[in-house]
Amino acid sequence: QLQLQESGPGLVKPSETLSLTCTVSGDSISSSSYYWGWIRQPPGKGLEWTGSIYYSGSTYYNPSLKSRVTISVDTSKNQFSLKLSSVTAADTAVYYCARHSTVSSSSAFDMWGQGTMVTVSS
Amino acid sequence: EIVMTQSPATLSVSPGERATLSCRASQSVSSNLAWYQQKPGQAPRLLIYGASTRATGIPGRFSGSGSGTEFTLTISSLQSEDFAVYYCQQYSKWPLTFGQGTRLEIK
Numbered sequence: 001q002l003q004l005q006e007s008g009p010g011l012v013k014p015s016e017t018l019s020l021t022c023t024v025s026g027d028s029i030s031s032s033s034y035y036w037g038w039i040r041q042p043p044g045k046g047l048e049w050t051g052s053i054y055y056s057g058s059t060y061y062n063p064s065l066k067s068r069v070t071i072s073v074d075t076s077k078n079q080f081s082l083k084l085s086s087v088t089a090a091d092t093a094v095y096y097c098a099r100h101s102t103v104s105s106s107s108a109f110d111m112w113g114q115g116t117m118v119t120v121s122s
Numbered sequence: 123e124i125v126m127t128q129s130p131a132t133l134s135v136s137p138g139e140r141a142t143l144s145c146r147a148s149q150s151v152s153s154n155l156a157w158y159q160q161k162p163g164q165a166p167r168l169l170i171y172g173a174s175t176r177a178t179g180i181p182g183r184f185s186g187s188g189s190g191t192e193f194t195l196t197i198s199s200l201q202s203e204d205f206a207v208y209y210c211q212q213y214s215k216w217p218l219t220f221g222q223g224t225r226l227e228i229k
Contacts, residue, residue, distance in 0.1 A: 060216050104213075112167075
């Protein structure tokens with residue numbers, strides 16, 4: 001049974017870097033069949049894709065965040081990570097990690113983590 | 123980027139009735155469209171991908187249709203557990219984009 005679990009600090013100070021990790025269990029993150037992505041949701045608002053990574057390290061980022069976001073993968077730990085620099089209150093959100101297929105016709109997010117709330121505040 | 127627009131923002135329907143939710147893309151996404159259901163405090167759940175293919179375990183009362191720029195999610199006979207927020211998402215082109223959501227509430 002595939003599971004994704006986000007972890008990281010729940011509180012980050014303005015101007016600092018938000019760092020989250022998603023641990024994948026029940027499947028190998030090195031599968032050639034999937035991308036691994038981050039999606040965020042500010043309180044009371046909709047979903048925003050942050051970026052995705054392939055096990056080889058190829059990355060795709062939301063242009064609105066591209067200058068501040070870095071996604072990396074650690075295949076030895078079956079994890080992938082998100083770093084978002086220079087955070088402000090606008091980055092306060094629930095952050096989800098999720099999987100989506102590399103097959104273009106079925107590349108929806110089919111498995112999600114439970115989400116982790118990150119608050120940016122001094 | 124492709125902008126996804128959902129309508130209406132809120133839909134009030136009685137249990138047992140049919141609900142029809144709409145999603146429009148700013149340019150063609152072919153059939154590369156998904157629908158998700160999200161309940162309070164939960165992660166989104168994939169309902170439909172490929173515009174019309176139900177994900178594993180999704181009841182038959184959920185159906186999707188459309189292609190190109192116009193899409194519809196239909197829930198044929200609303201159950202109490204169906205009242206939630208629904209999002210469409212295109213995966214035709216990077217960046218991946220979501221609609222703003224439709225809140226389905228009990229009438």
